[in-house]
Amino acid sequence: MAFPYNKLTGEDIVFLKGVTSPERVLVGEEIQREYYHDEMPEYGIFAPEVYIEAISKEEISAIMKFAYEHNIPVTARGAGTGLAGGATCKYGGIMLSVMRLNKIIKVDAGNLSMTAQPGVLLSEVAAAAIEKGMFYPPDPGEKTASIGGTVMTNAGGMRAVRYGVTRDYVRSIEAVLPDGEIVTFSSNVVKNTTGYAIKDLVIGSEGTLCIATEITLKLISIPKCSYSLVVPYNDLEKCIDTVPKLLNSTLTPTAIEFIEAELLDIVERQLGKVFPDKSGSAYLIVMIDGNTKQEVERDCDIAAEICLEAGARDVMLCNTEERNASVWSIRGAVLEGMKADTTGEEECDVVVPRSKIAEYVKAAKEIAAKHKVRIITVGHAGDGNIHTEILRDDLTEEEWKVTTDLVLKELYAKSKELGGQLSGEHGIGNGRLKYLEDFVGSRMSQLYKSIKLAFDEKNILNPGKMIEIM
Amino acid sequence: MRIIVCMKQVPATMEVEVDPQNGILKRMGSETKTNPYDLFSLETALRIRDKVGGTVTVLTMGPAQAEDMMRDAYSMGADDAVILSDKKFAGADVLATSYTLAQGIRLLGGADLVICGKQTTDGDTAQVGPAIAEHLGLPHTAWVKEVCYVDSGKVQVRQDLVSVSQVSEMQYPCLITVDKDIHVPRLPSYRLKKLSEGRKVRIITYKDLPDQDLSRYGLVGSPTQVERIFPPEAAQERVQLEGDSEQKTEQLFGLLVAKKLV
Numbered sequence: 001m002a003f004p005y006n007k008l009t010g011e012d013i014v015f016l017k018g019v020t021s022p023e024r025v026l027v028g029e030e031i032q033r034e035y036y037h038d039e040m041p042e043y044g045i046f047a048p049e050v051y052i053e054a055i056s057k058e059e060i061s062a063i064m065k066f067a068y069e070h071n072i073p074v075t076a077r078g079a080g081t082g083l084a085g086g087a088t089c090k091y092g093g094i095m096l097s098v099m100r101l102n103k104i105i106k107v108d109a110g111n112l113s114m115t116a117q118p119g120v121l122l123s124e125v126a127a128a129a130i131e132k133g134m135f136y137p138p139d140p141g142e143k144t145a146s147i148g149g150t151v152m153t154n155a156g157g158m159r160a161v162r163y164g165v166t167r168d169y170v171r172s173i174e175a176v177l178p179d180g181e182i183v184t185f186s187s188n189v190v191k192n193t194t195g196y197a198i199k200d201l202v203i204g205s206e207g208t209l210c211i212a213t214e215i216t217l218k219l220i221s222i223p224k225c226s227y228s229l230v231v232p233y234n235d236l237e238k239c240i241d242t243v244p245k246l247l248n249s250t251l252t253p254t255a256i257e258f259i260e261a262e263l264l265d266i267v268e269r270q271l272g273k274v275f276p277d278k279s280g281s282a283y284l285i286v287m288i289d290g291n292t293k294q295e296v297e298r299d300c301d302i303a304a305e306i307c308l309e310a311g312a313r314d315v316m317l318c319n320t321e322e323r324n325a326s327v328w329s330i331r332g333a334v335l336e337g338m339k340a341d342t343t344g345e346e347e348c349d350v351v352v353p354r355s356k357i358a359e360y361v362k363a364a365k366e367i368a369a370k371h372k373v374r375i376i377t378v379g380h381a382g383d384g385n386i387h388t389e390i391l392r393d394d395l396t397e398e399e400w401k402v403t404t405d406l407v408l409k410e411l412y413a414k415s416k417e418l419g420g421q422l423s424g425e426h427g428i429g430n431g432r433l434k435y436l437e438d439f440v441g442s443r444m445s446q447l448y449k450s451i452k453l454a455f456d457e458k459n460i461l462n463p464g465k466m467i468e469i470m
Numbered sequence: 471m472r473i474i475v476c477m478k479q480v481p482a483t484m485e486v487e488v489d490p491q492n493g494i495l496k497r498m499g500s501e502t503k504t505n506p507y508d509l510f511s512l513e514t515a516l517r518i519r520d521k522v523g524g525t526v527t528v529l530t531m532g533p534a535q536a537e538d539m540m541r542d543a544y545s546m547g548a549d550d551a552v553i554l555s556d557k558k559f560a561g562a563d564v565l566a567t568s569y570t571l572a573q574g575i576r577l578l579g580g581a582d583l584v585i586c587g588k589q590t591t592d593g594d595t596a597q598v599g600p601a602i603a604e605h606l607g608l609p610h611t612a613w614v615k616e617v618c619y620v621d622s623g624k625v626q627v628r629q630d631l632v633s634v635s636q637v638s639e640m641q642y643p644c645l646i647t648v649d650k651d652i653h654v655p656r657l658p659s660y661r662l663k664k665l666s667e668g669r670k671v672r673i674i675t676y677k678d679l680p681d682q683d684l685s686r687y688g689l690v691g692s693p694t695q696v697e698r699i700f701p702p703e704a705a706q707e708r709v710q711l712e713g714d715s716e717q718k719t720e721q722l723f724g725l726l727v728a729k730k731l732v
Contacts, residue, residue, distance in 0.1 A: 032714055230657055274654040293501070304660040316657035317545070320482065320503045323657055 005091055005460070006071045008049045016052060016094075019062040024053040024100075034080065035095055036088065039142075042346065043085025043431030048075070048095035055100045057174065057182055057213035063096060064211070065180030067460055074178075075462045076211040078118060078146030082153060083347065084429025086206045090464040098148050101213065107132045113171055113188055115216045118148020125217065134219040137163035140425065141332060148212045154204030156425030158255040161247075161382030162289065165425070167203045169218045175202065175210035178456040188216050201451070206427055207462040209455040223289035225296045226254070228318040230327055231307045232280025236260060238311040239282040240358040243381045245306050246286065247354065251299050255287040256382030257331055263376055267330055267337035276326050279313055284381065285327060334378055335389075342374070344392035346404040349432075350415035351385040351424030363414045364388050371407050385424030412439055428466045436467070471524030471622050471642075473515045474581040475548070476571055476602065477508040479532050479539045480592045504539045507587025509546075509655035511648045515585050516547050516656070518620050525549040527578065531559055531570050537671045544666035545658030552578065556676040561689030564593075568601030569686050573679040575606060582642035583625060588613055588649045599647035610645040611638050615652055 017025045031051040037044065054060045067074045073093030080087055089095050101117035107128055108114065116125060123143040129136040140150060140157035151173065156165045172186040185199035186192050202209055233239035243256055260282050264275045286303055290296040304315035318324045338345060352360045361377050368375035379387040390407055392400050412422055412435055422439045423432055437445040448467045459469045482501035515526045528543040530536050531554040540551035554574045562570060575581060586599030603610035611627050618637060619626040626639040627646055676687065685691055709725065711718040726732045
């Protein structure tokens, strides 16, 4: 085992500048503070010893060979928009940014695929697909994420109900292994039974197994029409009970989100954004895509009848860009609104079987009451991924630490009891690491370690994330 | 209280073809939606009705397919919908359009309050509302940002002019045009859509109108001559600033000074 690692020396820096370029290698105080953490500084602030912007797979390979030989930890970094404290230099060493590998290499209409370097932004991938009349469905909300980051974290997002998650849209990955060797997992094929499905294992591995240098993505034909329904309810239970009814119908909604009026009030109060309906105390927002207006209108009518049957007050239709924006811009602003409404927050990202959502949400509220802390649930009702936001308000540092730990443990226990998982889309990183082994059990944890060591026997690639090997 | 809201169907997308011969938008066949500004005016009308009582009638000039828009207005809560539709109205500019709408309002027996959107997203003149008021001899206030007070006899509104905010009070009958974001427009309701399925959308043609002078309507009644119409050139220049927030702020300030924007 490699730990403890070697510190970088002046000689090492000279070498790294030699295999890259001096202006792309920053040391110590030259490194911007934003690279010390991701979007959740709560999950750890760590200074890299050196920050390098690579421009080719050959450079990454050379850096990894060097790090492997010299026993230096390396953390690959995309746009830094993660929510798990994943892309940080927990044990110092090299932060290796892939953001300059930012070319879309090919959009292949014949194969319905796109090949891109990891530093291309998600928004650029989406736009390049649309330009060629195709569609890249994964939309985790954060459009400034890098495609490499979304692959390495298996980003989800609300469209998962109909289209699935990032893993469903990756055909192949070219990557640099911890010893510097360049390999390709799978290829631009639709099915593959050749050996272990390592490509799927690498997706979501949070940069602990390899560094992606080129990714081939699957695209689909673009849906021509997209409407959304806003469905107000008098109570949350009826609201959530509607979800399985929608899923068991002839429809395949693209997204089913739920949101409580309390959160809409927060967004209005903090950000001045007003939701176009005030009649409910809880809402479902259902997105329906299709190829023709007639098809989408018909599906909206079917969905509306199901919702009314299930006790909705009414069903409101968003059938224009402006109407869709008036709803989705508010759904997109909830995290910002909550952050502004409190002094600190902790997010629990559990996913439970869809039939258990109501039970989980009810339990979360009871846990909140028991610990006298404000909890708001919001999220992807269509796939069971419930973001449970714990708000700090006026708790002291110590109270906050103790309370969040207790609350999280109870929320995770509840998720497990209901057949759920600890994280649905944000990942483990550093932030959820301490809860993982308890959740998955020691045998599973041992398997994780074995997998990590099969790729990275020196434990130099993003160490201390997902699994701790000491 | 009787409120009339003037509305217009506009192309749903930004990619619209223009007839090079006469400079008129090719509307047939393309997807349409309600002019977004008119949803602000309808929302304003519905709120006033819900507060003061009365009815909201939506009025448009356009082809028969404008019925979709009127049904959408029913789903938002409008009480009555009327389309001024006749080939003789086609090709109208601001003057002929506003005259035709004013004639429609006269035919409907007038209104206590007429509400228009500030402008449309296709024509963009922001003149039709005030022109209707002039044809009808009504006091009017354009670009209204807020309805400060309203009862069954008068309305007090605030308009944001370039350098001042002005609050005006008008006795009925009068006309206002409302700016965007005066309220967030409500969404069409499925329940109201079902309830209004059997309800008629009335069609009014040229022969129904009080003024039968053909020279006031359509292309003939339009003194505006469009010489050429073309999409503006999209100039996109992107500058990426590097450094920490302080350095970036300084660079940004430098750029703004260099362009004489500050």
